[in-house]
Every structure is written in C-alpha cells, then in structure tokens.
Amino acid sequence: MNHQGAVVIIDYGSQYTQLIARRVREAGVYSEIHPCNVGIDAIRALAPGAVILSGGPASVGDADSPGLDPQLLSLGVPVLGVCYGMQLLGHALPGGQLAAATDREYGRAELTLTAGSLLWEGLDALAAHTVWMSHGDQVLRAPDGFTVTARTKSVAVAAMADEARRIYAVQFHPEVAHTEEGTRILHNFLFRVAGLKTGWSMASFVETQIAALREKIGGDGVVCALSGGVDSTVVAVMLGRAIGKRLHCIFVDNGVLRQGEGEEVASYLREHFDLNLKYVQASELFLSRLKGVTDPEQKRKIIGHTFIEVFDREAKSIPGVKYLAQGTLYPDVIESVSFKGPSAVIKSHHNVGGLPEKMNLALIEPLRELFKDEVRKVALELGMPDFVIWRHPFPGPGLAIRVLGEVTPERLTILRAADRIVTAELVAADWYRKVWQGFAVLLPLKTVGVMGDGRTYEHVIALRIVDSLDAMTADWSRVPAELLARISSRIINEVKGVNRVVMDISSKPPSTIEWE
C-alpha cells in the first residue's frame, strides 16, 4: 500500500499507543503503528511524513528495555517523542541526562511554557496548561541542541525541542483527553512542523483495507463467523467487496439469541450484498448441552466449545479455505508489556477463542486497530443501515449469561419478551443510541407480589443500561425516570411470569457490564 506522508508510530508498549493513532486519524492523516523492534528498512520503505515515538512501561536504563534506533532520527522527517519516547531521546542523544524514577508520577499536572516552539502555536504562553502525566524516569538535562520548552512543578524538563532538526519531545501525554491542549499540540506537530496534508478519512480506510485484503488473500478462500453485530457484519461486507464469492459467511444460531437476531441481518446481507451465507440452526444442540448448568463459566465454556465444533464442521465442508476473518476491535486486544516489541493477547472471552488454532487457519482481523465508534463510521461508509450500525453489542454466549441460573426455553422466552420491551422503549424515547448497551437480565429468584386480589410469586427482571466508550469502563446511564417507569410497567403488565423490575446502578469496575 502506498501511503507516502503517513505518520509512523513506533510502539514501545504504552496503553495509549492506539489513542495516538486514533488522534492522528481524527486529524485526517493516515497513521500506522509498528512495534519498536521493526527494522529501519521497513520504516524507510513507507516513506513516512513524520515519526512519533510512543510511551511505554519500561525504564530506559534497564538492561532489557527497548532502545532508540538512531537511524529514525536521520530519515529527514520530524520526530515527536512522547513520555518514554522523550526519555529515549534524552538518553540516546549526546549531552542528555536522565534521572531514574523513585516513584511513578501519575495524573494531572500544570504545564508552564518556558520557551516558544512550533508545538506551542496557539497556546497561551502565560497560562498554566493541564496535562496528563504517567511516567517514572524523567529527563534531567536536555541533549545538545535542544531547548527546554516547558516544565511542571516536579519535572524541570517537561518538554524539549530541537527546532532545527525538527525533533520534539513531551513528557506528558498529548493524546489523552485530560491534556487540555493535547489536540492542538498534536495538530501543531502534524501540520505546522511536519507540514502534512489532511484528507485521509474513513472512506480511504475502507478503500485501502479492501485493497490490502485482496492482495493478502490472493486466490484463497475465507470463512467468517457472522454474529449479527456491527463488527462482524462490517468485516463480512469489506471482505465481500475484496474477494466476492470466495468469502463464506457462517451464521450459527445457538438458541440463545435475542428475538429476531440473526434472521434480520442475514436477510439484509443476502439482499444487499450477494454474499455466500450459510445459516446454521443449532439451537437444540446448544440448549441440550446447557441443560442443568448454572455456573457462568461452565455456560461460557459449553457455548464456546459447541460453537467451535459446529463452525469447524461447517467450515470444513467448504473447499480452499485458508483464512478465518474476525471482527476483533482494539479494545479486545490487550497490549502486553513485552519489551521485545509489544505482542497482542486477545481476551479469551471476547472472540471465538481457540478456533483459529483448532482449524489451522490464519486470522484476518481488519478492524483490530479501530474503536467501536470508528467501526460505526466504517459501516456508514459501506452504506449500511442504522439497524446494523447502531445495534448494541451482544456477547458471544448470548442470553445464556443473562438468564442467571439454568437456561431453559421457558426462561429464555421470558427474558426475550422483557428484552424486546427494553429495546423498544429505549428506541421510542430516543435513548437507544445514547447508551452503550441496554438490556434485561432474568434473576434466579422469585419474589412476592400482588395482582388484582391475589398474591403472586414470580420472576424478577433487572435492567442493565450503561454508558461506555469501549466497554473497558462503564457507568449506569442516567436515563429519565419516566422511561424507567414505562419499561417497568410494560414488562410487569405484558410479560407473563414477571412481577418485579429492578435497576442495576453499579459501575464497571468493580462490577462488569454483564452479570455472568
């Protein structure tokens, strides 16, 4: 792929590396992340327009910490070191000196500008600026040729610049929202220092990804596990555009889907995209294996294994398949803190773990650098309808982890009916898109109620409605009381077997979004 003028981000393992990439994308500039042990030739071949050295958890002085390849500084393009990236510059360049950390400084700090810099264009030179710090070591003395451009109370060299060589460094994290002028600082680097052009967009992402997929896959076949959610649907549509009928989508109905889930998306895809799509009805198999099981982890394992078994059998019947495509997103990928070049580990419950190994297929994950809201932008680019784009995330183990206790057809029917009301009322009140997820949970207990003249002893539904950006943290949504009242009265009146509705008002952490 030719992306002359791209920003190359060298990853030293910071939890914020993807956020830097995202900010650059938001500025309309293409960016690529490369592990810190990537060879200089690979970087040179990209003909980048600028290089950003990310933060990282290591201490520059440690024997096995990742070092700076000095050739990165002789590419003739501007370099910005962030946090660990700054410490690397302070350590590697002549005249610089580092102080090893006694403690890690973490949190907000007030930045005072001590010299003019292109990075500071548009910032009030006299004001204190709130920035987000997360570091151990710090630069004690700036290398030869550098000017100290900012300080904080506890860090004398909080930023430094060699304007002639276009090398800049900041100890704080401009990519984090808590750094108030962070976006302006990054934009100054991209546009004023590096002179990059804006214009990259999600449309270009779609185009380049499709071309890259076509090139990578060649004449081979790909299977894709379609779940009905926006992520896997986007992956299927992109692959469909890239390789047409050599993509084989498999939708497994596991018997614990929401009402209408699956059929809707399957018929939409069939109608609009002419994909090879196989709908596998396996409800009975899943439900028979879930019989009598109440332990959450057991449920997850049974569903996971059964899914692999069914999917594997279906996929094996298709000739010429070499790849498995998945809608893994960035928050599903935890960057490990390996100093040898960050490797990625997938949270086991967030994908069909074990499937690629079992099937001996190579993985294709075209969305693994994106956040959920970016995937929605891709879906919009691909011309998908609202009901696909805005569908709330739904866990792989489905309603099995929302029917607490044993999963039986009767209990699933109750939950489906309640869940449908939650969704319908959120949509009607214009709240569906404002929240991350909103759903019903069927509790494993009964309570006493009164209906007409009679005493009832029936099920309890809990409402879980949360706000979140990426599901890593979440808080319960402050939806209007009138909306809750409508949901509650409709569920109690319309869903047979329920006489009480309660609201979950816990945040994640320490709770999780799902109950099991």
Ligand code: XMP
């Ligand atoms: P928790 O409950 O861990 O959920 O706070 C975070 C997000 O992940 C979804 N989730 C899953 N998604 N397979 C999935 O694909 C799973 O096993 C799974 N478990 C939870 C959950 O709905 C929320 O959006």
